[in-house]
Amino acid sequence: MRVLQFVPALLPHDAVGNIVRGLDERLRGIGVSTGIVVAGDRPPPGATSVRHTQLRPDDIVLYHLASRSPEGARLVARHPNVVVHYHNITPPELLLPWLPTDALELQLARREAARILRAARLTMAVSAYNADDARSLGARDVAVTGTLSRHDQLVAAPSTEVLGWLRADRDRRGSPHDWLFVGRLTPHKRAEDLVAALFAYRHATGTDAALTIVGRPASRRYLAHLRRRVSVLGLTARVRILTHPLAPRALADHFRAASVYVTASRHEGFGLPLLEAMSFGLPIAGLAAAAVTETVQTAGVLVDRADPVELAAAAATAAELGPRLRPAMDERLRAYDSDAAFARIVEGLRSVGLEVRA
Structure with missing residues (x-):
């Protein structure tokens, strides 16, 4: 058999x-x-x-x-x-x-x-x-x-020079909260909503926050649209779009360097990067859609509308709660x-x- x-x-x-x-x-x-x-x-x-x-x-x-x-x-x-x-x-x-x-x-x-x-x-x-x-x-x-899930292996991955560079860049800008999203760049993931939320967050807080997006694009057309959105909002120097595959060690360093994991996806059957974010103790902010609500539950701050201001406020709240979300993250990790x-x-x-x- x-x-x-x-x-x-x-x-x-x-x-x-x-x-x-x-x-x-x-x-x-x-x-x-x-x-x-x-x-x-x-x-x-x-x-x-x-x-x-x-x-x-x-x-x-x-x-x-x-x-x-x-x-x-x-x-x-x-x-x-x-x-x-x-x-x-x-x-x-x-x-x-x-x-x-x-x-x-x-x-x-x-x-x-x-x-x-x-x-x-x-x-x-x-x-x-x-x-x-x-x-x-x-x-x-x-x-x-x-x-x-291999999130435990990701957490155990040794750091690289990428981590030092990311932290030095954040310190140079004096940014308390940098954001991260990991997932395929496809229309239903709505990465452009995260860009709009970052614009709202920077405007409201006056901080020089940045967003890193890691994912393979579904099409050149959609990637061009995303980059135009970044340019129109004047965020070219503050939104990194990494479309090439990252080695586990480099991906782990992006999780370590971020302050908040953000998502505006309209459809997730589960959302493995959410589990990976929790394994790094990274607070989650995003849209309560599809399986995201089930996966995250109380381990993050989710909103019902994909409004840039509401997403920005969720990211600010998640970052502020920080370590207080850790017990809920640990519970979700045990559940999975x-x-x-x-x-x-x-x-x-x-x-x-x-x-x-x-």
């Missing part, structure tokens, strides 16, 4: 990819025979192509569902023992009018997801928000498992403990036939 994880693409520096690799390692650690299967005919190291994978009758296919994959859908259609790990698919309307082709792809992906979820024996979701979305698409037996999540995932796999040696 094997557990074969299917993911359309196994990408570096990708949240789903990290979960797949981490789960494969943990399953092998308890004696389970495993494999990672991807679409296409050029699998990365550690994976095999679905086109060259021979399924056995007793295999369990663990399908990581976050995007459309015709090859994955065909895999589900020909195998009776499929478990879905649902990571959520962004509602297509959130990408209009910026990325109409991507929005159409998401619409097709959600239709395909409905067929896959209805065929699955079990659906696992990292959050209650994702579980509800899966049910709305037709999933029947749904379990909330939590997620495997990776060992507990792994145990729940194994329990789900056992319910569909997985046998684990004692």
Whole structure:
């Protein structure tokens, strides 16, 4: 018996990819025979192509569902023992009018997801928000498992010269509160709202605060729009947009140097950077949308409207509360403990036939 994880693409520096690799390692650690299967005919190291994978009758296919994959859908259609790990698919309307082709792809992906979820024996979701979305698409037996996170490894990453440079720059400006956002630069993440909030914050407080945005852009057009917004508000020297992948040590230093983690995202199925921010003791301020509210709860300051002034006020309040939010952060980190999540995932796999040696 094997557990074969299917993911359309196994990408570096990708949240789903990290979960797949981490789960494969943990399953092998308890004696389970495993494999990672991807679409296409050029699998990365550690994976095999679905086109060259021979399924056995007793295999369990663990399908990581976050995007459309015709090859994955065909895999589900020909195998009776499929478990879905649902990571959520962004509602297509959130990408209009910026990325109409991507929005159409998401619409097709959600239709395909409905067929896959209805065929699955079990659906696992990292959050209650994702579980509800899966049910709305037709999933029947749904379990909330939590997620495997590597935030502890990020915290343990040694510092680099980046940290010294960031702190020296902040001290030179005399800024008490610098902001950080980490996430893909796509329209529904609304990084431009964070830029507007920074403008409001600087105007209201008179401080020379800065914002660092770390993320891969969804399109050149949207990135150009974001940079125009920064320029129009006169913040070119105070908003850093880092679009290249950062090594874990460099990313950790950005968390260490920031005073507040900010988000204006309209849609998150979970929000791993929120967990990473909490692991660094970084207070969170942002919009109470989608799974953000569930993930953060009382460990940050969330507002109901994406108004720049309200977001700025939330950031100021979060920074002021600072250490007083730490007990709530610690509680959220315990709630999303990776060992507990792994145990729940194994329990789900056992319910569909997985046998684990004692």
